[in-house]
Amino acid sequence: MSKRESSTGTGGATAGLRAPRRRTAVIAAVLLVVVGWPTLSALLGGYERTGGGEIAVVRNGGFFDDNRIRQVIDPGSGRTWVGLYSKVHKYPAQQRFYTITSDAGKGERSGVDVVTVPSSDGVNMGIEGTLYFTLNQDHAALRAFDDKYGTRKFRSADGKTYNAFDGDKGWSAFLDQIVRPVIDNDLRSQVNSFRCAELVSSCALVQNASAQQAAAVGRQQAQSNNGNIAKVQNAINTSLAADLDSTLGGKFVTNIHFNLVRVTLPEKVQDAVDRAQAAFAQVSEAQARVATAKAEAAANKARQDGYNKCPTCARIEELKALPQGITVYAPGNPNGALLPQK
Template identity: 90%
Template sequence: MAGLRAPRRRTAIIVAVVLVLVVWPALSALLGGYERTSGGEIAVVRNGGFFDNNRIRQVIDPGSGRTWVGLYSKVHKYPAQQRFYTITSDARKGDESGVDVVTVPSSDGVNMGIEGTLYFTLNQDHGSLRAFDDKYGTRKFRSADGKTYSPFDGDKGWSAFLDQIVRPVIDNDLRSQINSFRCAELVSSCALVQNTSAPAAPAAPSRPQAPRQGGQPQSNNANIAKVQESINTSLAADLEQTLGGKFVTNIHFNLVRVTLPEKVQDAVDRAQAAFAQVSEAQAKVATAKAEAAANKARQDGYNKCPTCARIEELKALPQGITVYAPGNPNGSLLPRR
């Protein structure tokens, strides 16, 4: 009996080893050969078998059911819904860590902080998506934390791609557009501290400033709207040229805020405070002049009507006074006994 048990034990061990080394990996690979996408993502599938190439096998559209992608294939999932890239001084809301503001000079040399948000959508055309994955899905990009990610590595990977590839294009377009305007044309308070006797620097020849009707400067809101419109047009062309294809669509930049350097803003605040003090002093002068005019008119009326003056004096007496002696040197009012 002991002699029969030993072969059975060896057989069981061999079967277990075969299951662990062959059957289980094969079963895992078979079950892992299916993939699906949620409603907010689109996937590019690349071959990845032991004896296969690494070419793109297929594209899975958003919200798909379970789809056979082959054994050991690699799936690169990208965002399919509208995305945005925020540039702001609020460290809690920006796409880059900490305070993140694009600082660009105006045509008259004032460094201005630009805050805004770029809205866009990844092109879901299968041909464009395949080309995008060939150019950028096979690379890694360094993020703010110093680590490298692929664009399909979740939010961190997508943000790293935007920071290194898309952000420089945004900065360049903002610089070109803002340089076409003087500081006061975008921030009206800038006129309080600028030397108006100094000639303004000419606008950049490649981005000529739009003519103003009647020679009058346009409002800040109109100029900011022009900046947004120009950026929306130039960004689409510049991103296509920089990325090497029309990989992003529905591009819209919303310019949220234009700020001045800290020292310039401090000067503006002091100038506004000084104007407020001047306005307060002018108001006091106007009040004093009005009171003096009223008193003069009142006195002229009393001179013409002495009786009216006596009546006004009697009306002003406190209640309870029974004797009125205006000629009394000790007082003109005697209280009731």
């Protein structure tokens, strides 16, 4: 056999050995991508940690696991093993608030958001305020909360649905759908025990009363309005805690405090109040002018009486009223006062 034939035979055998090796390498690479990478990702994703303002509930989520709660991770934790494919529900751990305000863009709902409730005498009143609270971080309470509210979705103001643990949008959707109705009900119950004028003194100006009675009631109520608003606020703080526990089905929120910021009247009622106040201002102005005129008339009469009793005094006052620099003064003469020639 020639050298060329021998070389060709050896090369063919080497090429034949390389082909299976390439196939083996390709298969190994595919297996690594298909099996190894997901396994590595699952192992790396099996660790979780929380920030300083959040607390986490971990649920099993593996292929052969149930969906029960596995553990709770406290705020500000280091990396914690939570298992393969587990689901982590993160909730706010710091104080939160829910704002109801007519100032568009500053409340939980977009645009103007005011709770409108009737007073005991039938006047619709707008209530603005802020509810402050903290999610209960007791592990047993948090597990129960996640069972009740972490396993369903809530519809937000934009029409989309979120889980309560889906960031700020999810938490706001939960508050708006579950907590807001409780706030509205408590405000309605407490405000309904007061008359309009007991919370807004100017309300007396447009109710069935004379001007004098309305003004008197307004002055009297203005002194007690702040006290009545404080009573409403304290009553809400007392009832709201119990109502939230009852509605939510457990003591899931703590440190509850409602700050009643403002009580307003409907636009038409407020317009009537403004018109009444303007009318009272005009009356007061007219009364002031009458009083001024009476005072001036009384002063003139007293002055004239004095002149009648003392003609010399009248002459002296007349001389004082003359301009400076006259050379001749002749009472009774049309040209009685002559100024010096310049």
